[in-house]
Amino acid sequence: MADKFIPSAKLDRFQRKFNDNRFYFISLHLELNGYIDLNRLEKAITKVADAVKILRCYYTGSYEDENSGWVLLTREPKWLSVASSDPASVTAILDNLPTEHPPLHVTADQNGPQCTLVFSIDHTVTDAHGLWDIVGMISACYVNLAWDPDYTPAPVRECNTRSLDPLLDSYSREACAAMCRAEAVKRIPVQQYQKLFLFPQEKRGKPQLLVEKIQPHTLHSMKEFARRNNATLNDVLVTVYAAALQEYVLDTFQTSMSIVPIRGAVDLRRYLPPYLRNEIKNYSVSYWSRAPIPKSGDIVSILREVTALSKTHRTTAPGIGELFAIEEPESEAAKPYLEPEYYSTPFMSNTGILPKDIVDFGDGISVIDALNYANITTGNPFVIVVLTWNNTMSFSIFTDGEYDTAQHLLKRMSELLSELT
Known part of the structure; x- marks a missing residue:
C-alpha cells in the first residue's frame, strides 16, 4: 500500500x-x-x-x-x-x-x-x-x-513529502511565530468592518461568473501610473479595489471605513530555491492585508498608503506567518488565523501573466481569451481573481449570491482604472 x-x-x-x-x-x-x-x-x-x-x-x-x-x-x-x-x-x-x-x-x-x-x-x-x-x-x-505518436513527457520530480515544513525550518520557529503575530495584528483595526461583507444562506442562487476586461491601453496607463508613484501594478489593483469597496459600503450602509480589509494570495515558491519550485503541490496561502483610506480619499493618497504597507509586507516575508499557523495550529500565535470570520473578508488574487508557451497547442490554434476562477461559491461576491493575457487583464468573480454587488464592484474598478492620470 x-x-x-x-x-x-x-x-x-x-x-x-x-x-x-x-x-x-x-x-x-x-x-x-x-x-x-x-x-x-x-x-x-x-x-x-x-x-x-x-x-x-x-x-x-x-x-x-x-x-x-x-x-x-x-x-x-x-x-x-x-x-x-x-x-x-x-x-x-x-x-x-x-x-x-x-x-x-x-x-x-x-x-x-x-x-x-x-x-x-x-x-x-x-x-x-x-x-x-x-x-x-x-x-x-x-x-x-502530432508527429510522434509515442511521445512521452519526462516524469515530474515528486518528493516523498508534500509538506512545506522545511520552508519554515529555513527560518527559526521563533521568527515564524513572530511573523504570524505580526500578520494577525493587521486584522485588529478592521474587525468592525467584517460584518459588512457577510451574506446569508437564503440569498444564494445559481452560480455565475462575472468578468470585466481591462483593455491594453488602460493596462498601459496603470503601468505608467504605478511607475510615476513608485508603486507596483498589484499596489494599483489593491488601491482601486479598496476605493470601490469603500464606496460600496458608504452607499449601502452609510458607513465610512478608515481601513478596508483585503486578503491576498502569496506564492511561497518565492522563498524556495529554483530547483524546489517545480513540484506539483500547493505553494499558495492567503495573507491578511488592509488598505488605509486617508481623509482625502483620492486614489493617489490611497495608493501611497497601500504602497507603504506593501513595502513593509515584502520585508516581513508575507505568507510565512499564515503557513506557520497552518503547520502549528496549537501555537498561541496561530489562534487569530483559526477564526472562521477571517475568510469572509474581501479577497483578491492576482495570478499574473499567463505565459504564451503554456497554452501553445500548435499551428492553426490561437488563444483568444484566458480566465482563472475558483469553482467554489460561498455567497461571497467579493472574491476577485485577476489574470493577464495578451496585454488584457481580466477580473473574475464566481459567485452564487449578490450578483449586482459583484458586477458593480468589477465595473467600478474598471472605471477607476480608466480615470488614472
Missing part, C-alpha cells in the same frame, strides 16, 4: 476547510480559435497523468485526519467531458464526479472552428501556477503527439 499512497500535507488538508471537507477546483478557461482533436487531447492528458503520479490518484480522508492523502486509482478515469464551458455547468460536472476521481478534469466545448477548454484541478493538489504547469505539459504533449 505504501507505494500507492501519497500523504497529504497540512496545507493540502487546510484547503478542505473551505468547502466542508469536499474538494474544490480551480480552473483555467481558454477560448481557442482553431480545431482541437479531442482524441489526441485525451491521449495527451493520459500521458501527462502518467508523468505526474498524483494525477492518477484519488483523495481520501479529511482535513482533521493526518492519515489523509492520495491513493492510486485502480481504473482508468474519465479525464475529459465534452460539454458546455459555462462555469456553472463545469462546476456541476466537477460536483458530480465519482467519489474516487482524479484531481484533474478537462471540459471541452467545441463549436465549429472555435473551442473552449477548461482545465480544472483540485486545489488540494496544487494552486493556479501548478495548474498552469500541468496545462503546459498537456499542450506540449498534444503538439508532440
Whole structure:
C-alpha cells in the first residue's frame, strides 16, 4: 500500500476547510480559435497523468485526519467531458464526479472552428501556477503527439513529502511565530468592518461568473501610473479595489471605513530555491492585508498608503506567518488565523501573466481569451481573481449570491482604472 499512497500535507488538508471537507477546483478557461482533436487531447492528458503520479490518484480522508492523502486509482478515469464551458455547468460536472476521481478534469466545448477548454484541478493538489504547469505539459504533449505518436513527457520530480515544513525550518520557529503575530495584528483595526461583507444562506442562487476586461491601453496607463508613484501594478489593483469597496459600503450602509480589509494570495515558491519550485503541490496561502483610506480619499493618497504597507509586507516575508499557523495550529500565535470570520473578508488574487508557451497547442490554434476562477461559491461576491493575457487583464468573480454587488464592484474598478492620470 505504501507505494500507492501519497500523504497529504497540512496545507493540502487546510484547503478542505473551505468547502466542508469536499474538494474544490480551480480552473483555467481558454477560448481557442482553431480545431482541437479531442482524441489526441485525451491521449495527451493520459500521458501527462502518467508523468505526474498524483494525477492518477484519488483523495481520501479529511482535513482533521493526518492519515489523509492520495491513493492510486485502480481504473482508468474519465479525464475529459465534452460539454458546455459555462462555469456553472463545469462546476456541476466537477460536483458530480465519482467519489474516487482524479484531481484533474478537462471540459471541452467545441463549436465549429472555435473551442473552449477548461482545465480544472483540485486545489488540494496544487494552486493556479501548478495548474498552469500541468496545462503546459498537456499542450506540449498534444503538439508532440502530432508527429510522434509515442511521445512521452519526462516524469515530474515528486518528493516523498508534500509538506512545506522545511520552508519554515529555513527560518527559526521563533521568527515564524513572530511573523504570524505580526500578520494577525493587521486584522485588529478592521474587525468592525467584517460584518459588512457577510451574506446569508437564503440569498444564494445559481452560480455565475462575472468578468470585466481591462483593455491594453488602460493596462498601459496603470503601468505608467504605478511607475510615476513608485508603486507596483498589484499596489494599483489593491488601491482601486479598496476605493470601490469603500464606496460600496458608504452607499449601502452609510458607513465610512478608515481601513478596508483585503486578503491576498502569496506564492511561497518565492522563498524556495529554483530547483524546489517545480513540484506539483500547493505553494499558495492567503495573507491578511488592509488598505488605509486617508481623509482625502483620492486614489493617489490611497495608493501611497497601500504602497507603504506593501513595502513593509515584502520585508516581513508575507505568507510565512499564515503557513506557520497552518503547520502549528496549537501555537498561541496561530489562534487569530483559526477564526472562521477571517475568510469572509474581501479577497483578491492576482495570478499574473499567463505565459504564451503554456497554452501553445500548435499551428492553426490561437488563444483568444484566458480566465482563472475558483469553482467554489460561498455567497461571497467579493472574491476577485485577476489574470493577464495578451496585454488584457481580466477580473473574475464566481459567485452564487449578490450578483449586482459583484458586477458593480468589477465595473467600478474598471472605471477607476480608466480615470488614472
